[in-house]
Amino acid sequence: MTTLSAPSDLAAFAEYVREQLGRLAPTFVPEGAADPNDDRIASVEELREGHEEEVAQVRSLQAALFDAGIAWPSGPVEFGGLGLTAAHDAVVEAGLSDLGFPARDALFVGLNIVAPAIRHHAQSQIRADELTALYRGDKIGCQLFSEPGSGSDLASVSTKAVRDGDDWVITGQKVWTSMGHLADVGEALVRTDPTVSKHAGLSMFLVDMHAPGVTVRPIRQMTGGAAFNEVFLDGVRVPDSHRIGELGEGWRVANTSLGSERSTMSGASGPLTPYVLERLSVLVRRLEADADPVHQAQIARTVAAVAAMRAAAGLSAGSWSHQLEPVAGSVLKMLMVRALDEIVRLVQAVLGERLGIDHGEPDTFAWAEFVLGVPALHLAGGTDEIQRNVIAQRGLGLPRP
Template sequence: MTESPDAFEKRARAFLDAHLPPRPARTPSDRVALLEEIDPEREAGTLRAAKRWQGLLYDAGFAELDGERADAFAALLSRYDAPDLQPLLVGLHIVAPAIRAHGSDDLKRRYLRPLLRGELTACQLFSEPDAGSDLASVRTRAVRDGDSWVVTGQKVWSSGAHHADLGEALVRTDPDAPKHKGLTLLLVDMHAPGVEVRPLRQMTGGASFNEVFLSEVRVPDADRIGPLNGGWTAAITSLSSERAALGGTVDAVPPDLVERLAEQARRRGVLTPAARARLGRLDAALTAAAQVNRSAGLDPAAAASISKLLVNRALALAVEAASAVLGPSLAADLGDGDHAWAEFLLGAPALRIAGGTDEIQRTILAERHLGLPRDPR
């Protein structure tokens, strides 16, 4: 029998009450960073908490909700002080969908449950140096050796690779085929011999991204996602899921962002008509981005690109509003909590680029969903 909305809400509330404290009242020093500097000990603690919480969600049946139930659960969860699941985002929302859609039954059996429970973490090994946004320009080679592949190459901009157990790697298995045809998607053991991860320091001071060197790393053919030389199709599934997940990062923006900026403007005496108009545009952009995430009837791939565009627009407006309101105080920590906004401004550009720039999203919508002529390449 289908559970009624009231019964679902009652069960969800009981679960949350049993496992989480209420969300504490906000203080002026609350962090608003999108990508913040975090020391290794704190990062390890965040990862442990995320794994434990995801395991509880999975076991209780709240890890794979969609539609109205996902919205209802998110609304309830917003009232509680829940662990941050960001360290598990790639495994949950990028790698798992590709395995579910293209993996063999054996691959699904071995990896889906551990990923969805948070037991395994994952990273994406797609981008390469000098390739820019052309993900199909893959130079990392995989050569067949019996029942395994020997992988050699370099990947870059891999979020969370420094704590990942698995790497979803797009590799070239047929160097003579057209660039989109000779690719295969493999799951790499990030603890295997030959894997080296080096952090990339970003302007926020943190190191969320990494470059990964693969030196004759052996990968069993049983850990292949999708058909041999058919990796581009499987990769598109991951990329679409990534856009959807990053489009959903509107939820990562503080829910009271507009209110907090208005409060800052009021305190400084700069809540002018122009400032009110700027905050109004920001509020409208955040509302639009959230609405697309909840819309029914849209093609999921198109919705992902639209959502990503709207989130990027909201982030740009948020940076503009924060800069106008806070002004020079962004550059100095005066002990009143204002300097926390500097990390918001420094982290926003990376989040806007992640998962594809605005230009890439518009090209996807134009070519794949509107049937417009392809850009010359």
């Protein structure tokens, strides 16, 4: 665990981060210009075949950030953090992006979905062991929530866990598991009591993804990648010490993970990165779309949607209205997917058939993967319909239909 200290003042912290990243850059930032034949733009986490070297580099980078004390500025000191704020986290993310460090997509689920559940609900020894391992890159995490018969109605999961002495035996199937093929641990929502209401009968466990009985099968997506997976759990034994939260509190733990996922998707680690916006700006100017009255209205809608998302994401925890503060993650996620939709509409309008046919022209067909990936983000972290229900019922107190 790092014993380094860092200044809390944001300006001084930014300088501190620049110094630390400057020391790491020679090891992790590629020399020279990017490969001109690889100008693809992605909107969802993608790791192609032959990714072993890339994943190893990401793990090594995360370990270096941890040892430098900047892997988790907002985290508790006892787990390798600095005890600072989310604004300090954003400073690090911006610095990594500005200096051209490799993207850490493989770590997104573990750091932003699994780790918050462990931090807030797991037993003390699991918190100490697993949070350090996740934030140092020693372990990659995945989320074992959705099932073939339980999509939007997540509380209806049927994967079951049966007590056997000090262990639980888990049997069932999960699907759409991002990074499951890379994961070392998985946060599994399972049914421990089928005799009570569906929400009350759920519990959460941390599963060793290398344990006997775990089978992972990648799912090929229309983007060409295979970041999603089916996961089969066939009598997998998990010690009770790896339960996250109390028995029957799985739904509460799941909401911690989902809330963090929705909020994070609209931040610096989400799909709407400065890189995407820079590439979009270059495209619009190169094609002179900003001077074309046909495209000006869509450009305005895109700018407004991105500005709204950024403004909402920049609010401090106490700045939300009393009604909406508990569901801020859902609000941010809806603003994020709206901004992505507007970008897709703009790209489709200005590129036309060049978006779908590769003529070899730079910065045209490169957007195809981004466009194909955006629909998945209407589902990730809960569908748009679920988000609207959460905002209406939990945030605004409106009655159920």
